[in-house]
Amino acid sequence: MEINLIAESVKFMFLGMGVVFAFLTIMIFVLKAQGAILTKYFPAENKVSNVTPKSTNKQTDNAKIAAVIAAVQHHKNLKG
Template sequence: MEEVNLIAESVKFMFLGMGVVFAFLTIMIFVLKAQGIILTKFFP
């Protein structure tokens, strides 16, 4: 019974980590796009 609980907890942490990485990469993409727009506006 302890193995099932350990596997469920590891799956939960795996999805939590994947969600954090996905959110970070999505935010980074939008920040880099905005940075490109701002830089081309001030330095054509």
């Protein structure tokens, strides 16, 4: 009785890869269905955000610039 180990290993490889492929395919369909169900019964609320445009206040900008300059100078003083 001769057993061809190469042929057996190829069969097991295709069986394993087939099972993984089938599982991932089923998982994709289930997740898409779950997403469709969730968006149907729990729709996302349309939030109107009161986003203000970038700050045009020069005093705030100058304070930020001063803080960055102070941090850089402090870092330089710590080095040497």
